[in-house]
Amino acid sequence: MTTPVLRLESVRKSFGEQVVLRDIDLAVPTHSVTALIGASGSGKSTLMRCANLLETLDDGAIFLDEEDITDPRADEDSVRRRIGVVFQAYNLFPHMTVLDNITLAPRRVHGLGRAEAEAKALELLDRLGLAAKATEYPDRLSGGQQQRVAIVRALATGPRLLLLDEITAALDPELVGEVLAVVRDLKEQGMTMVLSTHEMSFAREVADQVCFLDAGVVLEQGPPEQVFGDPQQERTRQFLSRIV
Ligand code: ADP
Ligand code: MG
DSSP states (O other): OOOOSEEEEEEEEEETTEEEEEEEEEEEOTTOEEEEEOOTTSSHHHHHHHHTTSSOOSEEEEEETTEETTSTTSOHHHHHHHEEEEOSSOOOOTTSOHHHHHHHHHHHTSOOOHHHHHHHHHHHHHHTTOGGGTTSOGGGSOHHHHHHHHHHHHHTTOOSEEEEESTTTTSOHHHHHHHHHHHHHHHHTTOEEEEEOSOHHHHHHHOSEEEEEETTEEEEEEOHHHHHHSOOSHHHHHHHHHHO
C-alpha cells in the first residue's frame, strides 16, 4: 500500500467537557477524495481544523506524508504551505484585489517574488476561467466566483492536500454547480482532497471514500456505493433518509 498523504491516528479532541472527536482513525490515500458527512456538530470542521493545526489534539497524532505534524517540533508554516484550506464563508480579504489575495501567501510564506507569484496566480485563475477578475475586489464578484478565487488561493502554494469545509453551503443554489465543477476538475488532475459537504449526490459522485461522522465517531466508512447504497448502521440510514 502506498503512503497516505494524510493519516489520523486515534485523534481525540475535546472542548471543555465535550468530547468532539473520539479516537478517529483515517487514512487519505494520494490522489483520492475523502468526503466527511454527518449532522451539524458531528465534528467535521474540527477534524479539518486539527489537520491544519488550527486546533491542538488532546491525544493521538496526525501525519502528513508520514511526518508527525502534531509533534510540537513540527514546523507549522511548512505544514500550512502543504495543506490548502477553503472554508464555507468566502474568506477573501475584502480590501485586497483577487490577485493580491492569491499572491499573499506565496509571497509571505514562500518568499516568492511578486512577478513569479503573479504569473502563477494568473495561470491558476485562467484555468478556472477567472483571469478577467484578477484586478477586481472580492465584493465585485458573485459568491461562486469568490469561492473559486478562494480555491485558487488555496492552490497557490502548491499544496499536497486540500481541505474543503462545506465550500458550497453559503452559496445560492444556482452558484453551487460552478464550484463543484472546480472540485471535479481538481480530482481529475489528481489533487488529494478531504471535503465536508451536505451535497450527498456530489459526495457520492466525487468521493473515493466516505466517512460518516456521528458525535465525533467515524460510525461508517467506505466507498460511496457502500455507505450510500448499503449503509450498515441504523444511524447512517437515518441520517441519509433525512437529508436526501
Ligand atoms: P461540524 O463541522 O460537523 O458541524 P464542528 O466540528 O464544527 O461540527 O463542531 C463539533 C462540536 O464541537 C460542536 O458541538 C461544536 O459546538 C463544538 N465546537 C467546535 N468548535 C468549538 C470551539 N472552538 N469551542 C467550543 N466548542 C466547539
Ligand atoms: Mg462544520
